[in-house]
Amino acid sequence: MEHAAALAAPAVPVPFFTQAATLEAVWPQAEANLAEVIARGKYSHGHMVERFEHVLAERIGAARVVGVGSGTDALVLLLRAIGLEPGDEVVVPAFSFIASASSVVLAGGRPVFADIGPDDYAIDPDAAADAVTDLTRALMPVHLFSQLADLGALAEVADRYAVSLVEDSAEAIGMRWDGRHAGLHGSGGVLSFFPTKTLGALGDAGAVITDDDRIADTAAALRHHGRFGRTLAHFPGIANETVLPGFNSKMDDFQAAVLLAKLTRLDADIARRAELARAYTERLAGCPGVRKTPVLVDRGVPTDPVFYVYLVEVERRDALAAHLAAHGVGTETYYPVPLHLQPCFADLGYRAGQFPVAEAACAHTLALPLYPDLPDAAVDRVCELVRAFYTGNPT
Numbered sequence: 145m146e147h148a149a150a151l152a153a154p155a156v157p158v159p160f161f162t163q164a165a166t167l168e169a170v171w172p173q174a175e176a177n178l179a180e181v182i183a184r185g186k187y188s189h190g191h192m193v194e195r196f197e198h199v200l201a202e203r204i205g206a207a208r209v210v211g212v213g214s215g216t217d218a219l220v221l222l223l224r225a226i227g228l229e230p231g232d233e234v235v236v237p238a239f240s241f242i243a244s245a246s247s248v249v250l251a252g253g254r255p256v257f258a259d260i261g262p263d264d265y266a267i268d269p270d271a272a273a274d275a276v277t278d279l280t281r282a283l284m285p286v287h288l289f290s291q292l293a294d295l296g297a298l299a300e301v302a303d304r305y306a307v308s309l310v311e312d313s314a315e316a317i318g319m320r321w322d323g324r325h326a327g328l329h330g331s332g333g334v335l336s337f338f339p340t341k342t343l344g345a346l347g348d349a350g351a352v353i354t355d356d357d358r359i360a361d362t363a364a365a366l367r368h369h370g371r372f373g374r375t376l377a378h379f380p381g382i383a384n385e386t387v388l389p390g391f392n393s394k395m396d397d398f399q400a401a402v403l404l405a406k407l408t409r410l411d412a413d414i415a416r417r418a419e420l421a422r423a424y425t426e427r428l429a430g431c432p433g434v435r436k437t438p439v440l441v442d443r444g445v446p447t448d449p450v451f452y453v454y455l456v457e458v459e460r461r462d463a464l465a466a467h468l469a470a471h472g473v474g475t476e477t478y479y480p481v482p483l484h485l486q487p488c489f490a491d492l493g494y495r496a497g498q499f500p501v502a503e504a505a506c507a508h509t510l511a512l513p514l515y516p517d518l519p520d521a522a523v524d525r526v527c528e529l530v531r532a533f534y535t536g537n538p539t
């Protein structure tokens with residue numbers, strides 16, 4: 145009888161993402177910060193944004209953090225700030241979020257794709273080297289899911305061909321290579337504070353991060369219509385003139401207020417994510433149908449991984465996702481279409497089959513729920529559902 149009752153009880157849904165409990169924990173601090181913004185009356189590009197930029201810069205060990213409207217904007221501004229010119233090529237992995245490549249187009253350049261490695265899902269350094277031409281201006285590795293691209297080898301390729309290294313480190317807050325934070329290994333990088341990210345706001349926000357004052361100053365001007373506002377060391381004598389056609393991509397002080405509060409628990413959030421990832425990997429070990437759980441690649445130097453996304457490679461991916469959805473479990477496909485086959489890049493002339501590792505990743509990977517609010521029991525349930533799907537034993 146008890147068994148029948150348990151079966152009949154509706155299972156608690158497991159959303160792909162929620163941050164309700166995390167937010168509740170930091171709300172008193174967030175509320176105080178928000179009240180301060182309201183009292184000061186400047187809601188964008190104001191003192192809370194400046195405070196957030198300084199606190200975050202200290203935290204990640206960057207000389208400069210420039211808060212902007214989104215991670216995507218940060219990529220466009222960073223590429224513009226390094227001086228990308230029309231026709232310049234940027235080597236980008238074929239497997240990433242669309243913005244890694246569309247930012248290149250929006251900054252006036254041309255993305256050139258390269259295949260990825262099968263374990264880190266990041267650009268393969270040899271493939272990146274092969275993609276370099278006389279027009280190459282930069283390599284743009286993307287650090288996805290839980291670990292950094294091979295920055296040692298990529299910095300060496302960038303040096304060899306005298307091209308810039310810019311990092312799409314939108315997902316990589318907390319990740320370090322030999323002690324140095326993601327995004328600070330070449331000209332600069334970006335962070336996204338989209339709500340689902342490891343440090344998530346309550347809407348869109350992002351940042352350019354760099355140790356180069358000229359790049360930071362240029363990005364800071366570009367976010368604000370190309371106005372420098374104050375006299376800056378690298379651009380003497382210009383205060384209020386517009387010297388570059390810019391954007392309106394200022395960071396919102398209300399988002400900065402929330403982000404400053406959430407920053408106080410970033411380490412705890414990262415530790416909880418690691419704990420949940422370990423639990424998934426243990427419970428999915430040997431599960432039929434699961435081809436691969438995350439593999440952290442040994443780089444020969446200390447690296448700090450951060451589980452932003454828990455990605456598995458599975459058989460019959462879409463059917464598994466549908467099975468989980470039918471049982472109230474949310475999943476995501478990161479990323480369903482490789483960049484070289486996206487319709488918006490059709491004029492670049494790529495074909496299916498050119499980047500087999502990226503194409504296989506698009507076909508077989510699935511992201512399972514992973515966020516600090518997720519209870520241990522939810523991991524058990526998701527793993528039981530996965531096992532039941534492949535063994536044909538309905539739970």
Ligand SMILES: *Cc1c(COP(=O)(O)O)cnc(C)c1O
Pocket residue numbers: 214215216217240241243244286312314315335336337338348349350
């Ligand atoms: C989230 C993300 C972006 C874009 O950031 P937004 O803040 O959503 O604009 C860019 N690149 C990667 C790899 C991302 O994961």
